[in-house]
Amino acid sequence: MRTSWLLLGMAVSSWAATETVRLRRLPRLAEVAADLDTTVDPPGEATSPPCTLALLGDSLVSGVGVESARHALPSQLGLRVASLLDARVRVWVNARTGARAADVARTQVPALRDADAPVDAVIVSVGANDATHLTRPTTYTSALREAVVGAREATGAAVVLCGVPDFRGFRALSPPLRRTVHGYGTLLHHLQAGVAAQADAWFVPRDPAVCREFALDRDLMALDRFHASSTGVARLADVAAPVIAEAVTEHRDSTAAAS
Incomplete structure (x- = not known):
């Protein structure tokens, strides 16, 4: 029996080492974080007050993989929200490639106090790196809750959590590793929904079609x-x-009603 476990351990270690080497050989894509802050006008004349969005998170926010800043998530969200609200939208970004929930809570959320305009919504997109690093569920949940509560305290704004991505399309990962990370990412996705419900935050779940x-x-x-x-x-x-x-919209309505 001991020999069997030893052989299994050697096989797993060998596979992990091979995966690490293979992943390190993949092309490293640059981010466009330096140009991500932007202001977007609606398609027609603005009929609603301007709003400010603050985006925190990892490489999805910092622009890794896209062609230019206008293709990055901050600009794409700004365009769509401006159209939906019929308002000018300013997007303020503080994100870092490789960030995990703990990084967002400890280094990105405090920077919200430096924003030079009142923030209407803080969007937090983090969890992919926690999934690939198999961050402990309790550690992830605690850090995410700290980020949500801290963002609200720093800005008084609505907080929106974006769900962990579905890893089935991440072909950089071998099929066994992809299945493992997908399963763990799904667990973190459920934990995110729980944190959002408990902390009175908005949640963007995975869209099955997407x-x-x-x-x-x-x-x-x-x-x-x-x-x-x-x-x-x-x-x-x-x-x-x-x-x-x-x-x-709901945040503005509740703020107006309270005043």
């Missing part, structure tokens, strides 16, 4: 097969923008 698109359409992924392409980011923005617009 998940299928990512699993089947290679064009939705960037050259490294790990990050979303410009087309993929646009699809994710399609899902998140209506929730963000609704959060902004």
Whole structure:
């Protein structure tokens, strides 16, 4: 029996080492974080007051995999929210490639106090790196709750959590590893929904149709097969923008009613 466990352990270690080498050989894509802050006007004349969105998170927010800043998630969300609210939208970004929930809570949320305009909604997109690193569920939940509560305390704004992506389209990962990360990401997705409910935050769940698109359409992924392409980011923005617009509207209504 001991020999069997030893052989199994050697096999797993060998597989993990092979996967690590293979992943390190994948192309490293640059981010466009330096140009992500933007202001977007609605298609026609604005009929609603301008609003400010603050985006926190990982490489999905910092623009890895897209062609330019205008294709990145902050700009794509700004365009859609401006159209939905019929208002000018300013987007303020503080994100870092590789960030996990703990990084958002400890380094990105405190920076919200430096925003030079009142924030209407804080959008937090983090969890993919926690899934690939198998962050302990209790650690992830605690850090995410700290981020949500901290963001609200820093800004008084609505907080929107974006669900962990569906990893079935992440072809950079071998099928066994992809299944493992997908399963763990699904667990974190459920934990996110729980944190959002408990902390009175908005939640953007996975859209089943978009998940299928990512699993089947290679064009939705960037050259490294790990990050979303410009087309993929646009699809994710399609899902998140209506929730963000609704959060902004309800936050403004409740603020007006309270005053």
